[in-house]
C-alpha cells in the first residue's frame with residue numbers, strides 16, 4: 001500500500017520568550033497556527049526491513065533527516081510488540097523552505113510518526129506519538145496533535161484554540177536561520193510577561209479563542225529584533241510586506257508573514273513580490289491536513305489494508 005500524507009507548515013502568530021531553563025531550553029508562550037500548505041510524504045512498506053528516505057531536493061544527510069530519525073525512533077519503540085522488524089521507503093516532496101521558522105522538518109517528522117503508525121499498524125496513541133516526537137524537537141508535538149494551539153512550556157503544553165479564518169502570505173528571503181543560534185545569543189530578550197489563559201478565553205462556553213482584533217493586540221515575536229539585526233534582508237522583507245499589512249517573523253525565522261482577509265487579497269500582494277524572494281499563500285486551519293487525510297483513510301477502510 002502507498003500512503004500519501006501532507007505535512008503542513010505552521011506560523012507562530014505570537015512568540016514570547018519568558019525565560020531560560022537550567023537545561024538551556026526556553027520557556028515560551030506561542031500561538032501555533034496550522035496552515036493548509038506544506039510538504040508531502042509517501043510511505044510504502046519495505047519488506048527487507050530497512051528504512052530508506054528519498055529526500056529529493058533536500059540537501060540533508062539521511063541520518064540527519066528528521067524523517068529518517070522519526071522513523072528509526074518509532075521503530076525502536078514498537079519493535080518489541082511487532083512480529084517482524086518493519087521497514088519502509090519514504091519519499092519526501094519538499095515544498096517548504098528550511099530554517100524558515102515554519103516548522104518544515106518538524107512537520108515532516110510528525111507526519112512520519114503518524115504515517116508509519118498507520119502503515120505498520122502500531123496502534124500507538126496520539127499522546128505516545130507526541131511523546132516520541134518531543135524527543136526529536138520541541139515543535140513536533142503540535143503537528144502530531146494536529147490542532148492550531150496555544151503552547152506553553154518549551155512548546156509541548158498545548159491547548160487547542162480557535163482563530164478567525166485568515167489567509168497568509170509567507171515570504172522567504174532565502175536566509176536560513178538556525179534556531180539554536182538565536183536561542184544561544186546573549187542579546188535575545190527573555191523577559192516577556194506571561195499571558196494568562198483567562199485572557200484567551202471567550203464567550204459563554206469559556207472557549208479558548210482569539211479573534212483577529214485580540215490577536216493584533218497580542219501579536220509580536222521576541223526573536224524578531226535579534227534576527228533582523230543578524231539578517232538585514234529579513235528586516236527588508238518585513239518592511240516591504242508592511243506596506244500592505246502588519247508583518248512579523250515566524251518562529252526563530254527567517255520567514256516573514258502577514259495576514260489578509262481573503263485568498264485574493266494575499267495573492268494580490270504575492271504577485272508584487274520583489275525578484276529574489278520566494279513565498280506562498282495559505283489559509284489558516286484549525287485541524288491539520290494530515291489528520292484530515294488520516295480520518296478520510298480510516299473512514300474509507302483503506303487504513304486496514306497495509307498488513308505489517
Ligand SMILES: C[C@](O)(CO)[C@H](O)COP(=O)(O)OP(=O)(O)OC[C@H]1O[C@@H](n2ccc(N)nc2=O)[C@H](O)[C@@H]1O
Pocket residue numbers: 012024025026027028030101106136137138139140153154155179180183184251252
Ligand atoms: C522557536 C520555535 O520554532 C517556535 O515554534 C520552536 O520552539 C523551535 O522548535 P524546534 O525547531 O523543534 O527546536 P528544537 O529542534 O527542539 O531545538 C533547537 C534549538 O532551539 C533551542 N530551543 C528550542 C525550543 C525552546 N523552547 N527553547 C530553546 O532554547 C535549543 O537550544 C535547541 O538546541
Ligand SMILES: Nc1ncnc2c1ncn2[C@@H]1O[C@H](COP(=O)(O)OP(=O)(O)OP(=O)(O)O)[C@@H](O)[C@H]1O
Pocket residue numbers: 058060064065066067097098099100101102103104105106108109139176177179251252253254
Ligand atoms: N525533513 C527535513 N526538512 C527540513 N529540514 C530538515 C529536515 N530534516 C532535518 N532538517 C534540518 O533541520 C534544519 C531546520 O529545518 P526546519 O525546516 O525544521 O526549520 P524551521 O522551519 O526553522 O523549523 P522550526 O520552526 O521547527 O525551528 C534544516 O536546516 C535541516 O538541516
